[in-house]
Amino acid sequence: MPDSTLHEPVLDWYDEHARDLPWRRPEASPWSVLVSELMLQQTPVVRVLPVHAAWLERWPTPAALAAEPVGEAVRAWGRLGYPRRALRLHAAAVAITERHDGLVPDDHGALLALPGVGDYTAAAVASFAFGRRHVVLDTNVRRVLGRVVGGAEHPRPSVTKAEREEAALLVPDDDATAATWAVAVMELGALVCTAAGPRCEECPVADQCAWRAAGYPAYDGPARRAQAWDGTDRQCRGRLMAVLRDADGPVRRSALDAAWGPEAQRLRCLAALVADGLLVHVAEDVYALP
DNA sequence: CACACGTGGTC
DNA sequence: TGACCAAGTGT
Incomplete structure (x- = not known):
């Protein structure tokens, strides 16, 4: 049974502190949500904001993007980084146009079949755009649950089976609450339970946090190698x-x-x-x- | 499963 | 100042 002592404070906190992001507004289309998710992969919100706005202005539907040469998508991607994502987003638009009548699918399996859409993104779009109940496990959620429930500073390099099961147990029963829970935990990880310098004074579940209770033990897992850059x-x-x-x-x-x-x-x-x-x-x- | 894949901001 | 970090996916 999902843990209501965790749900209520997190949902209340989200209701009060959630950022007003374009892809979260009630009028945001599933396409807007999908575009945002591709752009947000490994990329900060502040950098995505202007590119996402221009993208949706120019290509309000998957069909509009699919009708253009893929190079236009690469150019419009600008300096977001990982430009292969622009290729994949264009390919996803083509697939949606050809296989789904131009409508972003609401089914996790169909989403997963789209280029650039992995397990996280499929769950995120199904949840955020269509209000479906899914285990949405991104780096924020993994860090928050890892600290609050697992008592560890940072999640392991890859998702474990136990971790996924733990996250699944915490998903509220009904679709609507589950969808809000997913975005709320992510937001908590993004704004309060951050990787470096978490603001525990502002955390709605600090009194339930295993990591805090244990005295903030330092990460003791396998070394996470820093990504080399110069000359690569x-x-x-x-x-x-x-x-x-x-x-x-x-x-x-x-x-x-x-x-x-x-x-x-x-x-x-x-x-x-x-x-x-x-x-x-x-x-x-x-x-x-x- | 480990690694490649961009970019720029932060402490 | 440089290491770490940001809503992962594909191979």
Whole structure:
């Protein structure tokens, strides 16, 4: 049976402190929610806000996006990062247009079949856009439950079966409350129970928190390796893509050569970007967005 | 299952 | 100042 001593304070806190985000408004379409979820993968809300607004303005429906070349999506993605998500969102729009009459599906399985939609995003869209009862397990929820229930500072690198079962037990019985619970726990993790410097004085369940009760023991799991950046292929790819985004049309190899020094790596990344579908090799020494 | 995949802000 | 972090997915 779901734990009402946890539900009530969290739901009350959410009612009072929830941010007014465009994709949470009553008039937000399922498409708006889906777009927001793809953009929010590994990306902070503040950076998503303007891109999401422009995207929905330009492409109010999946069909509108599906009708455009995928390169337009890549360009509109701007500097959100992980531009393959733009590819996937465009591909999802095509799939929705072709297989679902242009309507974002409300079924978890159908959502999961869309490009760029994994277990988390499928549950999130079904829950937030359609009010369905699902286990919505993102990094925020994992951290909050891991602390309050599990007594650990940070979740493990990957989701465990026990963790998923624990989260499932806490989901309220009815659809509407379950959907609010999901977004409320996420919001608590985003605003109060943050990864670094949690504001426990503001937490509605601080008095029930196992981590707090244990005296805030430090993380003792396997080391979480920091992501390298300088000199990596990712940095190189980013530089290359920036050249294409900032250009009006196709660019010459010389422009790309100037964007990244080490030639072998530059050529390797260029080939990988073409293989990924983020760039097309339109002519000898000429590249363009797809 | 570990790793690749962008970007920029924060403490 | 640099390490860590932000609503994960695909392979």
